Amino acid sequence: MNSIVSFKIDLDCFKEYSKYAFKRVSDKKSQKGAFLINFVIWFFAVIFFMLTIQSFTNEKFSIDWSSAAFGAILPLIFVVNFVFNMIKLQRQMQPKEDGIMLGEKTVEISEEGIRETQTLTQSFYSWACVESVEENKGDLYLFLDNTLALIIPKTAFSSVKEKEEFRELIGKYT
Known part of the structure; x- marks a missing residue:
């Protein structure tokens, strides 16, 4: 079963992620x-x-x-x-508005892994590299390393149910 979500990551969303990632690595x-x-x-x-x-x-x-x-x-x-x-x-250290961190993105979840597509890039991550899935203020972070994560903002989902189904699908593979 595949799931596709499209969303936009803005600077505020990235700042929230940065704060969370910093707190995550510092005790x-x-x-x-x-x-x-x-x-x-x-x-x-x-x-x-x-x-x-x-x-x-x-x-x-x-x-x-x-x-x-x-x-x-x-x-x-x-x-x-x-x-x-x-x-x-x-x-x-803030990313550029027209760079690879901010802007419109599409994430596709499949049995093979996660495909992230953007105007400038396309990336594929196997499930083996997903360390954890964490939530902060409604946003989902799929951590691929200590500080690197795919950011999926709460605005990517039309309802809480849709977000939970997405998270369950990820849990099925991780």
Whole structure:
């Protein structure tokens, strides 16, 4: 039994997929744990550094707020530069409107595999390369690798029943 769906992938749909794929490959629990560990290590390193300097100077330690503010400028510049570069990188990584990620597509499901057809390309994927089928906000993602997936937006289906039948057909082969 074959199933054919046609749809259009727009930039918003691609951005949702990108966020989902990033979350999929990054383990949020380990990131939060790593941040907390780094914070605690730096906190104790600063205290150790301050106590070491105080023991060599034999003076009571006091904070000069103007020096502290001046010392905070360089890290602040680095953080602002990092955020600016990340935003710039995200913009540069967006696919072209007339490229192969966005635009009108047709996906055909058959016993042999998945055929994706677009104005510029035609691709065939055997069922062996489909790692998982995942859903995000109604969109289906057929993951072929860690971050590469065929995006099938919820707008490709006229009803929830049609989407479930499509998903069941894919489940039959994966």
